Amino acid sequence: MSTELLDKSYEPHDVERRWYDYWISEKLFSANEEEKSRGFSIVIPPPNVTGALHMGHALNNVLQDILCRYRRLKGDNVLWMPGTDHAGIATQNVVEKKLAAEGKDRHQLGREKFIDTVWEWREEYGGRIINQLKRLGASCDWDRERFTMDGGLSKAVRKVFVQLYHEGLIYQGNYIINWCPRCQTALADLEVEHEDHDGGLYHIKYPFADGTGGIVVATTRPETMLGDTALAIHPDDERYANLSTDKVVLPLMEREIPIIRDTYVDMSFGTGGLKVTPAHDPNDFEIGERHGLDAPKVIGDDGKMTAEAGRFEGMDPLECRKAVVAALEEGELLVKVETHRHAVGHCYRCETIVEPNLSRQWFVKAKPLAKKAADAVRNGQTRIVPEMWKSTYFDWLDNIRDWCISRQIWWGHQIPAWTCDGCGQMMVQTETPEFCTKCGLSDLTQETDVLDTWFSSALWPFSTMGWPEDSRLLQKFYPTSVLVTAFDILFFWVARMMMMGIHFKNDVPFKDVYVHALVRDEEGKKMSKSKGNVIDPLDIIEKYGTDAFRFTLAAFAAQGRDVKMSEKRVEGYRNFVNKLWNAARFAFMHLTEESRGFFLPEKERLSLPDKWILSRLSKVTHEVGEAIDSYRFNDAAGAIYQFVWHEFCDWYLEAIKPALFDEGSDRQAATRGGLWRTLRDILVLLHPFMPFITEEIWHKLPGTKGSILRARFPEDDENIAKIEADEGAEAEMNRIMAIITVVRNIRGEMNIAPSLSLDATYQSPDPGAREIVERHKSMIENLARLKGLSVEEPGARPKASATAVVDGASLFVQLEGIIDFEKEAERLEKEIEKISKELNGVSRKLNNEDFLAKAPEDVVEKNRNRYDELTEKQQKFQTNLERIREMGA
RNA sequence: AGGCGCGUAGCUCAGUGGGAGAGCGCUACCCUGACACGGUAGAAGUCAUGAGUUCAAAUCUCAUCGUGCCUACCA
Numbered sequence: 001m002s003t004e005l006l007d008k009s010y011e012p013h014d015v016e017r018r019w020y021d022y023w024i025s026e027k028l029f030s031a032n033e034e035e036k037s038r039g040f041s042i043v044i045p046p047p048n049v050t051g052a053l054h055m056g057h058a059l060n061n062v063l064q065d066i067l068c069r070y071r072r073l074k075g076d077n078v079l080w081m082p083g084t085d086h087a088g089i090a091t092q093n094v095v096e097k098k099l100a101a102e103g104k105d106r107h108q109l110g111r112e113k114f115i116d117t118v119w120e121w122r123e124e125y126g127g128r129i130i131n132q133l134k135r136l137g138a139s140c141d142w143d144r145e146r147f148t149m150d151g152g153l154s155k156a157v158r159k160v161f162v163q164l165y166h167e168g169l170i171y172q173g174n175y176i177i178n179w180c181p182r183c184q185t186a187l188a189d190l191e192v193e194h195e196d197h198d199g200g201l202y203h204i205k206y207p208f209a210d211g212t213g214g215i216v217v218a219t220t221r222p223e224t225m226l227g228d229t230a231l232a233i234h235p236d237d238e239r240y241a242n243l244s245t246d247k248v249v250l251p252l253m254e255r256e257i258p259i260i261r262d263t264y265v266d267m268s269f270g271t272g273g274l275k276v277t278p279a280h281d282p283n284d285f286e287i288g289e290r291h292g293l294d295a296p297k298v299i300g301d302d303g304k305m306t307a308e309a310g311r312f313e314g315m316d317p318l319e320c321r322k323a324v325v326a327a328l329e330e331g332e333l334l335v336k337v338e339t340h341r342h343a344v345g346h347c348y349r350c351e352t353i354v355e356p357n358l359s360r361q362w363f364v365k366a367k368p369l370a371k372k373a374a375d376a377v378r379n380g381q382t383r384i385v386p387e388m389w390k391s392t393y394f395d396w397l398d399n400i401r402d403w404c405i406s407r408q409i410w411w412g413h414q415i416p417a418w419t420c421d422g423c424g425q426m427m428v429q430t431e432t433p434e435f436c437t438k439c440g441l442s443d444l445t446q447e448t449d450v451l452d453t454w455f456s457s458a459l460w461p462f463s464t465m466g467w468p469e470d471s472r473l474l475q476k477f478y479p480t481s482v483l484v485t486a487f488d489i490l491f492f493w494v495a496r497m498m499m500m501g502i503h504f505k506n507d508v509p510f511k512d513v514y515v516h517a518l519v520r521d522e523e524g525k526k527m528s529k530s531k532g533n534v535i536d537p538l539d540i541i542e543k544y545g546t547d548a549f550r551f552t553l554a555a556f557a558a559q560g561r562d563v564k565m566s567e568k569r570v571e572g573y574r575n576f577v578n579k580l581w582n583a584a585r586f587a588f589m590h591l592t593e594e595s596r597g598f599f600l601p602e603k604e605r606l607s608l609p610d611k612w613i614l615s616r617l618s619k620v621t622h623e624v625g626e627a628i629d630s631y632r633f634n635d636a637a638g639a640i641y642q643f644v645w646h647e648f649c650d651w652y653l654e655a656i657k658p659a660l661f662d663e664g665s666d667r668q669a670a671t672r673g674g675l676w677r678t679l680r681d682i683l684v685l686l687h688p689f690m691p692f693i694t695e696e697i698w699h700k701l702p703g704t705k706g707s708i709l710r711a712r713f714p715e716d717d718e719n720i721a722k723i724e725a726d727e728g729a730e731a732e733m734n735r736i737m738a739i740i741t742v743v744r745n746i747r748g749e750m751n752i753a754p755s756l757s758l759d760a761t762y763q764s765p766d767p768g769a770r771e772i773v774e775r776h777k778s779m780i781e782n783l784a785r786l787k788g789l790s791v792e793e794p795g796a797r798p799k800a801s802a803t804a805v806v807d808g809a810s811l812f813v814q815l816e817g818i819i820d821f822e823k824e825a826e827r828l829e830k831e832i833e834k835i836s837k838e839l840n841g842v843s844r845k846l847n848n849e850d851f852l853a854k855a856p857e858d859v860v861e862k863n864r865n866r867y868d869e870l871t872e873k874q875q876k877f878q879t880n881l882e883r884i885r886e887m888g889a
Numbered sequence: 890a891g892g893c894g895c896g897u898a899g900c901u902c903a904g905u906g907g908g909a910g911a912g913c914g915c916u917a918c919c920c921u922g923a924c925a926c927g928g929u930a931g932a933a934g935u936c937a938u939g940a941g942u943u944c945a946a947a948u949c950u951c952a953u954c955g956u957g958c959c960u961a962c963c964a
Contacts, residue, residue: 010926194960265964274963282962284962487958491960566913568912568913569912569913571926573912585923642911745930748918753918754919838908855945
């Protein structure tokens with residue numbers, strides 16, 4: 001019975017550290033694959049091991065944590081599988097940069113030593129993001145933390161690669177791929193980010209070989225002309241129907257190249273002539289294939305012009321472009337240069353311009369896998385929420401192209417393919433071969449390329465659970481219940497997990513995919529370091545506490561809309577955290593071991609505020625559960641916020657104070673039960689959103705045992721009394737609250753000092769209403785600060801009073817000596833005007849025969865009732881207005 | 890070029906066929922036995938624009954304008 005237990009305002013830091021340690025040491029996040037209870041599982045979207053927590057991670061993981069904590073409260077056996085991915089290119093870049101600072105490069109170290117260095121780096125820094133997730137309160141089963149380069153996961157990668165290869169779904173081939181000259185590796189199409197650039201469109205004349213003229217072609221990349229092997233025109237192009245020759249001379253190279261006819265060419269573009277560079281443009285490559293053209297590479301993998309570029313060898317492509325253009329100008333072959341806006345591809349890891357380049361790479365034949373992945377969503381095996389994303393998902397899968405999976409880097413899963421140095425036989429198998437299967441020679445060379453990181457990520461839902469073994473974990477928790485992710489990796493990751501999961505597990509990897517928003521800055525821009533608009537989640541946590549931050553994220557996670565983050569909002573929810581803290585602090589002044597309400601007092605002993613708050617609580621409990629079940633996190637957060645602040649604190653706590661201070665009374669005992677129960681349930685409802693403060697208060701709340709993580713959601717808890725909606729109590733309480741509000745309104749509008757106690761008269765023709773008001777007179781007097789309320793039948797109106805109308809009754813607030821007649825008249829006029837406006841709308845409807853005939857009965861009825869109420873109210877105000885005018889005159 | 894969103898109070902956003910909502914900000918009053926990170930009351934919106942469907946539209950349809958994003962091999 002003292003407030004000394006708690007500080008006046010909530011101090012999160014210490015509390016957060018303490019309880020997180022406690023949860024870990026008590027193993028409260030552990031899943032149990034041997035237990036029979038209903039399983040619920042989520043695999044974390046593994047953050048890059050090089051990563052640092054940003055807002056996107058924060059939102060993503062907070063939502064997952066809310067789901068996991070909620071499901072635990074619902075009694076589920078929850079597995080939240082954590083881990084990181086090895087982020088091949090990104091990690092290699094980081095470590096290379098570090099080496100460069102020491103004046104070294106990876107080639108000096110050699111492959112093996114370099115990989116050792118990366119592992120060392122990972123040991124030292126790789127845990128950073130994991131620790132940051134812990135600051136968020138993430139309740140992952142940390143004992144099971146996985147890494148895509150772990151032994152088990154690597155085994156899964158090999159097995160998948162080998163099987164797909166033997167099924168013909170992985171092949172090696174020479175195709176145009178995206179080459180990042182800085183990272184020195186191929187990239188998948190998805191890993192290229194397109195950005196519009198203003199460039200030049202160079203019109204270049206290719207003279208006919210017979211010297212009779214020429215054809216002008218247009219290109220944005222003149223330097224590639226050095227590798228041209230044809231000039232293409234549309235077969236139906238009448239401009240070129242009768243050419244005297246079928247060859248042109250490639251300028252600068254002075255090489256004769258054929259004029260070919262291909263329907264790919266767009267006659268309406270420029271002059272209708274297209275230069276063909278099979279080695280440096282995907283379309284040109286296909287044309288080249290069709291016409292059997294050579295494909296000389298003029299831009300090398302090192303990003304420099306090759307020997308094929310003749311005198312331009314060794315130049316940087318952009319430098320070469322200038323030189324080529326200058327040379328063309330000199331030869332008077334440059335017809336014109338226009339400015340032209342076109343998309344330029346950049347490496348998603350280092351932003352260098354990527355070169356389309358002909359290269360021998362490994363590919364996954366995506367179409368057959370993609371079809372099954374799309375079908376699984378079409379037939380509802382996997383549900384995408386919100387549905388809006390379904391079309392994006394289908395669109396991509398239905399138009400999917402083969403996936404380039406080989407990377408020319410060292411950090412990653414080395415492709416399990418070996419070539420015999422003797423006979424050239426290729427062996428693709430899970431175990432390292434000792435001898436050539438064809439000639440028996442033991443000189444074998446393994447493919448040096450590694451696999452795309454996303455290749456191993458695609459296996460994450462089952463590789464983390466022990467696949468290819470048929471583990472207990474897989475049996476219990478695969479398919480996972482839901483995948484929570486932002487849309488930006490819908491293709492990178494979700495679609496590919498679907499493909500792999502279905503192919504190798506014969507079942508989808510998750511039942512639901514919940515696609516959440518992207519977190520943006522206050523202006524709605526994507527947060528990025530280069531823009532300098534990044535808000536660091538850890539700074540926010542430091543300043544406002546994790547619970548406030550989490551609640552903010554949840555409250556703004558409306559489906560289908562981005563979250564614009566600003567500190568101001570976090571501050572608002574920090575205040576909410578503090579409000580809860582103080583409500584608890586107040587409650588603890590009155591709660592003892594004995595006041596706990598495992599069973600609530602019999603209904604007859606409960607006061608109206610108790611019955612009311614319990615009824616509201618039962619509804620809010622239901623709302624919160626339903627909202628989380630359907631991933632409407634903002635609705636859940638909103639419902640509980642509204643309830644705690646504006647019902648529990650504003651009304652209930654104020655209403656029960658007299659009872660609580662009535663020492664030794666029965667009503668004190670009964671109300672303590674109501675208070676205990678409501679606070680207890682609030683903590684449980686809030687726990688998924690605010691794990692720390694709820695745990696802290698839980699432990700201080702008499703009558704609770706152990707961690708709140710082990711509590712049951714109120715509806716499912718067998719150990720506490722059932723509560724249910726009580727419409728009667730709600731109606732009664734609403735009537736009382738309306739009266740109080742109306743008195744306060746008069747006080748406010750008339751500018752009456754709160755310290756001034758007033759008398760009021762309540763007049764109603766309804767004996768039932770009078771009885772209710774009479775019964776709760778003291779509550780009204782107390783909360784409306786009245787020194788006396790008399791309850792009467794309609795009759796003489798008190799003189800010099802301000803009036804209000806509630807539920808068909810009149811309320812007179814006596815203001816002898818202090819009433820300002822003019823002000824009161826003004827106030828009443830304002831009320832009347834407001835009512836008239838509403839009345840207009842309603843009567844328009846009721847006077848409309850179509851409305852009466854066609855609108856549903858209940859809508860008509862509702863409007864009729866409203867009409868009656870408003871008319872009566874208007875009349876009462878009108879009478880009072882007249883009276884006030886008389887008195888004032 | 891296609892596709893998907895968004896445009897509601899000063900700001901940030903809920904609401905998606907029947908009485909315009911919240912948080913922050915603003916105004917007035919108040920340190921009333923937990924909370925000034927608080928309390929009570931109040932002001933504030935042609936629900937982007939135009940047309941249509943409907944008894945009824947912020948909500949459905951179409952168009953327009955503005956805005957954001959995604960996909961794309963038009964040189």
